[in-house]
Amino acid sequence: xxxxxxxxxxxxxxxxxxxxxxxxxxxxxxxxxxxxxxxxxxxxxxxxxxxxxxxxxxxxxxxxxxxxxxxxxxxxxxxxxxxxxxxxxxxxxxxxxxxxxxxxxxxxxxxxxxxxxxxxxxxxxxxxxxxxxxxxxxxxxxxxxxxxxxxxxxxxxxxxxxxxxxxxxxxxxxxxxxxxxxxxxxxxxxxxxxxxxxxxxxxxxxxxxxxxxxxxxxxxxxxxxxxxxxxxxxxxxxxxxxxxxxxxxxxxxxxxxxxxxxxxxxxxxxxxxxxxxxxxxxxxxxxxxxxxxxxxxxxxxxxxxxxxxxxxxxxxxxxxxxxxxxxxxxxxxxxxxxxxxxxxxxxxxxxxxxxxxxxxxxxxxxxxxxxxxxxxxxxxxxxxxxxxxxxxxxxxxxxxxxxxxxxxxxxxxxxxxxxxxxxxxxxxxxxxxxxxxxxxxxxxxxxxxxxxxxxxxxxxxxxxxxxxxx
Numbered sequence: 203x204x205x206x207x208x209x210x211x212x213x214x215x216x217x218x219x220x221x222x223x224x225x226x227x228x229x230x231x232x233x234x235x236x237x238x239x240x241x242x243x244x245x246x247x248x249x250x251x252x253x254x255x256x257x258x259x260x261x262x263x264x265x266x267x268x269x270x271x272x273x274x275x276x277x278x279x280x281x282x283x284x285x286x287x288x289x290x291x292x293x294x295x296x297x298x299x300x301x302x303x304x305x306x307x308x309x310x311x312x313x314x315x316x317x318x319x320x321x322x323x324x325x326x327x328x329x330x331x332x333x334x335x336x337x338x339x340x341x342x343x344x345x346x347x348x349x350x351x352x353x354x355x356x357x358x359x360x361x362x363x364x365x366x367x368x369x370x371x372x373x374x375x376x377x378x379x380x381x382x383x384x385x386x387x388x389x390x391x392x393x394x395x396x397x398x399x400x401x402x403x404x405x406x407x408x409x410x411x412x413x414x415x416x417x418x419x420x421x422x423x424x425x426x427x428x429x430x431x432x433x434x435x436x437x438x439x440x441x442x443x444x445x446x447x448x449x450x451x452x453x454x455x456x457x458x459x460x461x462x463x464x465x466x467x468x469x470x471x472x473x474x475x476x477x478x479x480x481x482x483x484x485x486x487x488x489x490x491x492x493x494x495x496x497x498x499x500x501x502x503x504x505x506x507x508x509x510x511x512x513x514x515x516x517x518x519x520x521x522x523x524x525x526x527x528x529x530x531x532x533x534x535x536x537x538x539x540x541x542x543x544x545x546x547x548x549x550x551x552x553x554x555x556x557x558x559x560x561x562x563x564x565x566x567x568x569x570x571x572x573x574x575x576x577x578x579x580x581x582x583x584x585x586x587x588x589x590x591x592x593x594x595x596x597x598x599x600x601x602x603x604x605x606x607x608x609x610x611x612x613x614x615x616x617x618x619x620x621x622x623x624x625x626x627x628x629x630x631x632x633x634x635x636x637x638x639x640x641x642x643x644x645x646x647x648x649x650x651x652x653x654x655x656x657x658x659x660x661x662x663x664x665x666x667x668x669x670x671x672x
Contacts, residue, residue: 237656265554265568266646269621271628276560283584290316290497295489296585308341313375316497317518343480349374349529361627371518403463408436418445501589508593509601513561525611571644578642627657
């Protein structure tokens with residue numbers, strides 16, 4: 203009997219047929235029955251590191267919408283193709299030689315796609331420019347974002363929420379994800395609610411909020427925000443005093459006007475003078491480089507992407523891959539081709555993959571659980587494994603998994619990327635079992651009940667089963 207089993211295993215191995223179980227584990231099957239989850243709506247892939255074949259596969263070769271778990275592919279490709287020391291530069295050029303701290307010409311800002319150019323970084327850049335002796339700018343501010351040529355996106359197309367930061371279009375000069383942090387603060391007397399924009403891109407706030415008594419519940423739903431094309435933002439409705447200070451990030455100005463407004467505000471704060479206009483153009487050869495700033499290194503950027511599932515940062519990363527490996531300007535199409543070519547070279551290509559923006563904020567992205575699982579296996583054996591694993595949310599600890607499985611045996615043992623859309627829930631990453639063995643786990647669930655409790659319980663049942671494998 204033993205020889206027959208060995209022979210059968212050998213035949214299966216050389217014919218490429220799966221050795222994994224094609225039946226659902228009893229706890230998982232029972233949970234799916236209790237929550238009325240159709241078995242055909244779920245794909246599973248479970249593979250213990252070091253084994254020749256997966257331990258469990260269920261509809262694992264069926265391409266499904268992975269939501270944000272597809273970020274694992276984009277970030278792993280970036281780590282291997284760009285390297286862990288890669289960083290983005292942002293450059294400042296002058297159109298004339300400053301004299302006595304005065305620039306009688308234009309100031310150029312050239313972006314190279316830094317995914318995390320936020321207020322602190324931008325203010326530091328401008329402070330360095332001031333420290334180098336520049337005070338008064340007599341010309342205009344010229345933005346050069348020619349490093350990318352991103353697809354034109356209707357920010358309301360995906361879910362009808364054009365003012366949310368996750369719907370922002372990528373740009374070679376993207377500042378603060380184009381967002382304004384609105385701070386709401388009751389006055390000391392409680393008779394009014396103060397509203398402050400940070401940073402201020404030059405918008406006008408019409409504050410009609412009414413302070414009310416009562417508990418602070420659904421505070422965002424109790425007020426209304428109206429945005430006009432003239433960069434006027436009106437707040438109306440009710441704000442409970444018990445809410446105290448709250449904040450809300452929203453996109454209220456187009457990308458170029460946003461940079462211009464924030465630059466003008468910060469430059470004045472630093473004691474500079476500027477009253478020029480905003481222009482868009484490439485930096486001319488006659489301009490001189492005045493200052494160059496570098497971003498955080500790639501692993502820190504990828505950590506921010508995966509820990510908090512940042513969509514626009516991922517799209518910046520895809521365009522960077524395009525610009526660096528397929529020629530300027532970086533486009534989405536080029537970026538997808540770069541990743542597909544890399545998969546082919548790594549022996550990881552799969553005809554079921556449909557990749558668009560690399561972030562998963564899409565109705566069209568498709569990948570199979572087995573394909574994503576094989577990518578994770580390759581990542582584990584890659585020299586870039588430490589950087590990728592360190593970027594994943596940890597169950598019960600941080601990122602998008604901070605509150606999940608916090609008081610269970612899974613806490614601290616699960617490093618996974620999650621994904622969530624309407625009718626879609628995904629989970630993919632690594633699990634350390636009770637015997638200190640690590641597993642690749644992929645759960646892709648496409649069903650109307652996936653975003654709700656049933657979807658969470660299904661993931662938990664699969665992870666518990668892996669955790670307790672003998």
